[in-house]
Amino acid sequence: MRLAARMQKLAPYLFAELDRKKREAQERGLDVISLTIGDPDLPTPAGIVEAGQRALAEPANHRYPAYAGSQAFRAAAARWMKRRYNVELDPEREIVALIGTKEGIFHLPFALMDPGDVALVPDPGYPVYSIATRLIGGEVHWLPLREENGFLPDLAGIPGEVARRARVLWVNYPNNPTAAVADEGFFRRTVEFCRQRGILLAVDSAYSEIAFDDYRAPTALQIPGGKDIAVEFHSLSKTYSMCGWRVGFAAGCPEVISALARLKSNMDSGVFGAVQQAAVAAMDAWPAHLPEVVDVYRRRRDALVEELRRAGLDPPNPRATFYIWLKIPGGDDTAFAAELVEKTGVLVAPGSGFGPSGKGFVRMSLTVPEDRLREAGRRMGEFLSRK
Template identity: 50%
Template structure:
């Protein structure tokens, strides 16, 4: 039997992190002591109160039945309270909060609700690959907005032509930003709201890293800007904030009409998040937030060690204000893929080539702060021996 993949799969580049896992496995099989700075998967454990609450909830047979498609009312109320306390944003739990099986799932499904063949999504470059893949799966096209260091890694919306804007249905933004670690302030979000209102574009803000910030910096929510709720939604996740990546729990908040469209897609393709995990999520959002402050302290310490080490070898690295990524320029004469390959083969260090996040990521590699400080010190020592 001859099987052919659908055209949409053939159009996708290899999934970046899957390839990194393959290369890492190859090296380990050869006995190499690999330091993995590639994938942003927190190594810090999920806080114990959250785990204990899951255990209790999992013992309740009532939680073993199908959950609500849109999420438990208790969890959605908890999200609304957290947003009010953290950002000063008022949300109606019934219509302006939607539970997700991780924010990636929601982002991936959103274009199916609003993109028709031939429509455009404005996608930053470099960016989390899901924005483009989701647009492609919906039959749309990605129009890339390059993020450059000289612009603070913010897209230039003024450069979007009128013809492009007329075909655009969605605008993806992500701050604090993966992979660059850049942050956005109120004036940028105000421009986004103005652009979206003028052109009838839905804003999709991926805000998964707002709680991974350093030096006292407090990232804001896009929804804090007046009028933001009229034009878009914000995706959030418990994955990074509470080291719950494997739990798959997130939420989208904001415009009720947009969330209704996303919810309609979800009701046809999934059956909601496990109630016991949502109950554990309530514990995360409403429990002692000291665990978040401790995680920030640990990641900040690691950031400082890595940035100082990279600067010692002559790499022009800016310490990020948020996220647990360091966006590192490649040495002169190296492409991002070449530098990644040298670090891997000669130093046993897994990093991510910036070009894998989009064309505008060329000239950079991304390093994740998701190993211990001691392992980061070892990585720096290995890089120093390379004589870049």
């Protein structure tokens, strides 16, 4: 069967490949500690689960949901944005429900870009930004995130011709995979950069609530003029341990929100109503469970950093997300990760899977219990001592 030419642009998804390597290692009898995908092992809080269970029994939820999200869901998202950021949003015009933010991020280029248009994409970054751009025939212009610049993009270094053709600038702070953070000043500069050039600022805020040491993530929508030029993606997956529920929302520029909703109405049938009701319970309960969750990840961060330093490595002590972005000896992250899992059963994500500038790094997720993180660190130490 002949497949579409666009499939040639679609390599196997990074985390699907890592899942395959995990299965292969387990089949060889290894005790695998997978620190790859950011899938929280903590359960969804009981009150959210109970709200979802009650909603399952409601016959109204057995029918098609509203395409853009129920009024109750969008109103809850607006209330959450007001409480969290003091940002006023119109739930009808400035919010759309998503089947998880991955779906919305993937669909945005289809609503915004034509073939030949440019997307400004962080490197390293979440792979979906570049994958979706290429599938619609757009061009990716990488914005290297360098350690010496705090893993922030150098907007002044973007060539003028590239900026003139750009339709969207992707930013993601707190950042995946580097765990870097940005302050309000960064968002002010970025909003102004996009406003002057007519570029949409697309902000992936999936990790906004997983923050330590008094860091509090800002939003582009609180910057004057931000709602005119920015769309922000908020996920319930990380904050509420709801990855499997598949729910989130996009908020911001009404014109883009309307276009995204129109596109989605032709491509999917919305978020299951019971899931939306559980999400309403989650957002309205915020931040009740959050300190406990953040404390778990903080203890895990400290444990893994301690073991890695004991192994002679120099990991950062991130202020947000549940990732460690680790520079590895030798510089070949793909070979390092392959040998590490083969010799020790510890599986990490090669940095080059997130973009060319990820070479020489690996990403380690804190979504396994503390004792397993310490064991992973010890195994890495033994592995390095034998090299």
